Amino acid sequence: MHVVVIGAGIVGAATTLELLRDGHRVTIVEPGDPGGEQAASYGNGCLLSTSSVLPVTAPGLWKKLPGWLADPLGPLAVRWSYLPRAAPWLWRFFRAGSSQAKLRAIARALRPLVHDCPVRHKKLAEEAGVGELIHQTGCLYVFPSRADFDADAWAIRRETGTTWIELDENELRQREPALDRRYRFGVIVEASGHCSDPGAYVAALVRHAQALGAKLVRSRAQGFDLDGPRLKAVRTDGGSIACERAVIAAGAWSRELARQVGDRVLLETERGYHAVISSPEVYPRIPVMPSDGKMANVMTAHGLRLAGQVEIAGLAAAPNWKRAEILRDFALSVYPGLPRNLPAERVKFWMGHRPATPDGLPCIGPATGCPDVVHAYGHGHIGLIAGAATGRLVADIVSGKKPTIDPAPFSPARFN
Numbered sequence: 001m002h003v004v005v006i007g008a009g010i011v012g013a014a015t016t017l018e019l020l021r022d023g024h025r026v027t028i029v030e031p032g033d034p035g036g037e038q039a040a041s042y043g044n045g046c047l048l049s050t051s052s053v054l055p056v057t058a059p060g061l062w063k064k065l066p067g068w069l070a071d072p073l074g075p076l077a078v079r080w081s082y083l084p085r086a087a088p089w090l091w092r093f094f095r096a097g098s099s100q101a102k103l104r105a106i107a108r109a110l111r112p113l114v115h116d117c118p119v120r121h122k123k124l125a126e127e128a129g130v131g132e133l134i135h136q137t138g139c140l141y142v143f144p145s146r147a148d149f150d151a152d153a154w155a156i157r158r159e160t161g162t163t164w165i166e167l168d169e170n171e172l173r174q175r176e177p178a179l180d181r182r183y184r185f186g187v188i189v190e191a192s193g194h195c196s197d198p199g200a201y202v203a204a205l206v207r208h209a210q211a212l213g214a215k216l217v218r219s220r221a222q223g224f225d226l227d228g229p230r231l232k233a234v235r236t237d238g239g240s241i242a243c244e245r246a247v248i249a250a251g252a253w254s255r256e257l258a259r260q261v262g263d264r265v266l267l268e269t270e271r272g273y274h275a276v277i278s279s280p281e282v283y284p285r286i287p288v289m290p291s292d293g294k295m296a297n298v299m300t301a302h303g304l305r306l307a308g309q310v311e312i313a314g315l316a317a318a319p320n321w322k323r324a325e326i327l328r329d330f331a332l333s334v335y336p337g338l339p340r341n342l343p344a345e346r347v348k349f350w351m352g353h354r355p356a357t358p359d360g361l362p363c364i365g366p367a368t369g370c371p372d373v374v375h376a377y378g379h380g381h382i383g384l385i386a387g388a389a390t391g392r393l394v395a396d397i398v399s400g401k402k403p404t405i406d407p408a409p410f411s412p413a414r415f416n
């Protein structure tokens, strides 16, 4: 079949390769550079963490909403002007995390998408000739004390299959000498890994897909030509592309395309930021997540990347670079060996759009109004992690194969 894949972030790129593997002809529609700065896949925290099964939402979180509105620079902020638009999403967000049982169900659904992510990505990267970008070194979570670790939701992670090694203060010091002394407890999830240049990785996957025969069209998809419930073509600003199937993998920009094929998905952008410090004097040996910083610290091809923050303010608002400065400044407290007063030319800031559903589960599955169109977006904080497994799952759905991962929890129709 001829399949049009809309969007060339990690989800579109991995999906394209799996569709080619199944023998389909693929056209990718993407207005920017594959894996370019417009995509969340470019600037994320690089983590391939097998323990990422919990959504952002949690029981009792609604009590924090006034604080999120009052503090525009808090780790999670909601812009007042955007509140009316975000309200339906926020309502579902609070409901989705209202009990431990709901969190457990989400964790069980996500685990198959994430549990072997470094292995899946290593394989894809090697096929594309960039195996060196994927590292299977584990991820380290650090806490001021054992009690802070116990207060975190690690019990659900254990129940769903995550294993880890605990490190006391001495072991932590030996493993990561660059860390500030306030961290006295750590856990390493050895099965996890990271990608040292996610943008270059996505670009390489798309180049490889092109070498295998995929076509890249530099246009923006605008909608679909349908004949009753059957797909005739994808409409773009550069003309229509006749096809038998289409995949919506346009990340945070997928909502309007989804609506046109009958699904009113609740998709929001959780805007996030990064700061990259070039040639850092000190850096962690493996990816580190400081519990008091809510950010990923990863040494990348371009320097020490500090990624995090959640800002609910829509797709159009200008970035608030103070949020990226917060990430930089916090890193100075995590790694005392970094110089204070870093010159501006050594720090690069970026803002991107996580495609976020309120329940932290992606939308993967055939569209309600046209089963020839398959949804593949909404991965929020775990799109890189889950991208490879999503690509396989989407290809299984398109090819009519029995999927090895149950797509039922990801049904886009759950919001209709």
Ligand SMILES: Cc1cc2nc3c(=O)[nH]c(=O)nc-3n(C[C@H](O)[C@H](O)[C@H](O)COP(=O)(O)OP(=O)(O)OC[C@H]3O[C@@H](n4cnc5c(N)ncnc54)[C@H](O)[C@@H]3O)c2cc1C
Binding pocket: 006, 007, 008, 009, 010, 011, 012, 029, 030, 031, 032, 033, 034, 035, 036, 038, 039, 040, 041, 042, 043, 044, 045, 046, 047, 048, 219, 220, 221, 222, 249, 250, 251, 252, 253, 254, 270, 271, 272, 273, 274, 296, 307, 308, 309, 351, 352, 353, 354, 355, 376, 377, 378, 379, 380, 381, 382, 383, 384, 385, 386
């Ligand atoms: C600060 C931050 C840290 C993160 N850390 C991590 C992490 O450590 N690990 C992890 O797994 N995830 C992380 N994420 C989330 C992850 O980056 C995303 O979930 C993932 O990149 C989403 O991939 P995607 O392919 O769905 O979307 P994107 O990468 O955003 O790609 C979508 C593409 O669609 C294109 N597009 C948009 N509209 C159209 C249209 N109409 N027609 C054609 N193309 C279109 C866009 O140009 C874009 O290239 C983080 C995100 C942020 C912002």
